[in-house]
Amino acid sequence: MDERDVWRSVDPLGEALHLLRMRGAFCCSSELSAPFGLALPAIPECMMFHVVTSGQCWLEVEGHDRILLQPGDLALVRQGSCHQLVSEPGATPAPLFDLPREAVSDRYEILRHGGTGAATKMVCGAVRFDHPTARHFVGLLPEVIRVAASNAPNPEWLHGTIRFMAAEAEALRPGGETVVTRLADILVIQTIRAWLAHAPEARTGWLGALQDPQVGRALVLIHRDPARDWTLAALAKEAAMSRSAFAARFTQRVGMPAMQYLVHWRMQVAASMLREEDAGLADVASRLGYQSEAAFSRAFKRCLGVAPGAFRRDAEAHEWVLPGSLEKVRAPGYNALQE
Template sequence: MAANDPWISHDPLGEALHFLRMNGMFYCRSEFTAPWGLALPAMPSCLMFHVVTSGRCWLELDGEPPQALQPGDFALVAHGAGHRLVHEPGADCAGLFDLPRAEVGERYEVLRHGGDGKPTQLICGAVRFEQPAARQLVALLPRSIVIEAAQLPQRQWMQDTLRFMADEAGQLRPGGETIVTRLADILVIQAIRAWIERDPAAQGGWLGALRDRQIGRALTLVHADPARDWSLATLASAAAMSRSAFAARFSALVGMPAMQYVTRLRMHTAMAELREHGRSVGALAERLGYDSEAAFSRAFKRHTGLSPGAVRRGIA
């Protein structure tokens, strides 16, 4: 891919959001009546979300005060931490996998629980991100994010989307499962965008580097083609900077030297391919630009402390 390719995004932060392609682990429509409480277990490497479509509830996450959720609110638990949804703070909870559920599709189910009191309905899900740039972005998120519909400038759009989503979840006509999951993915990205726009913590570090016109362009090129034979010279040229100025600015904004970042991105890509797709070590070595399988294996073990074969076999 040429460094002056006109198709390379001029919005590196938007490009990072583009990488937020989600692999849905599960989605469910939850129908609760007070008194009720749901305990969700830790799901490492997953982002969990909850959309309140009617009624009210509370999100409880250890170490944080309970957060009230109103109709239209959207809550993210970013790092797979165990948490609770309850009709009131401190309510007794049943475990997610201890409750009966109606399986509607391979990844979609309906969950019902509670007594004879006020109803609350939610759409919940757990998703995982495979692309390393997306994982790096998600790693920067706080433990939880609550987007209040009333505070969003896109309130009408969000409300219309939620109504459409709730209607599809309630009826699940042919193709309804696909519509619900796609809309959920869009809402997750919208919630992350809202956090980036309003939280000072999102203005520096790697996200700040993406906003930098020159360093952001270099990052976009590396994310799009990590296997290319990148060098400090080619990256500096793509950013229209001298090598010394580029190296200093990249390290200052990203927190590590440019070539270390390239290698780390390649190793994260390899880790995901080995664990989740079972790619062969030889194929990965060729794909990521290594001259031999042995050279790739040495680099992988040096950076991860694990052998590629052990990761591929699921024993590391």
């Protein structure tokens, strides 16, 4: 089979979901009794999840209506959002990391907290997304996603997974923490899939572009092989469109021209490399298709407003662009790319 046929068989949205490769920051089995309250801090680059296995609690996120979570309900809270879990409105929350917890492993803990009232059991945790496409994707999600057990798209599967997770959390058999964290990863992806299937906003912007047959194919090609010497004509050929029709369609769906997006995407991959790898600038430049470190450095600074060396030295200070929020660039000194 010709390599281009393999590319064309890819489901672009499925490709993005496949790249939601998570690394569990932590997973906690919580045994709570009313009255109780937990204050959870914002954890940079992590998404928090909460699954109620028995009892109930209220999820409070600033700027959103209070949400009642009951057995089988699952909620995701996007990165950067402080929130609270309380037994009833008005309960005083205690900072999560100030409470004593039993460490079962580096990634799995047990929390017992509250008074002498009604019991609630939950599995809570945080997952981190490593791939630039995944970070791009997560940046588009709403601040809070809730899937109620009563209207879950696959309720039997969801309920069975939650029951299995609860049983593993309680039994603490060898390898139990690994099973729980893997199941949590699956639940997070299933929750995102449920949101994608029903949310009108998933049909617009970058997510909508991924679901466009021609533009989505081009996005996958760029994401998979950003170092390739792509031209507008080459991308249009892969999309089986004329150059002019493809250029107009890409700009309309994505919000920027294809060649501008290519450079932008390369810089997102570069930022990820600089934050997480020990590669030299020349190596990063080469891996992204630049013939010289100088050319790469100019493109990086033009896109993100800071030289790559300075970015690496103080990466945490730079809130670099996540795909889907291209109009809300916050890196200091950023100047929009010019065609």
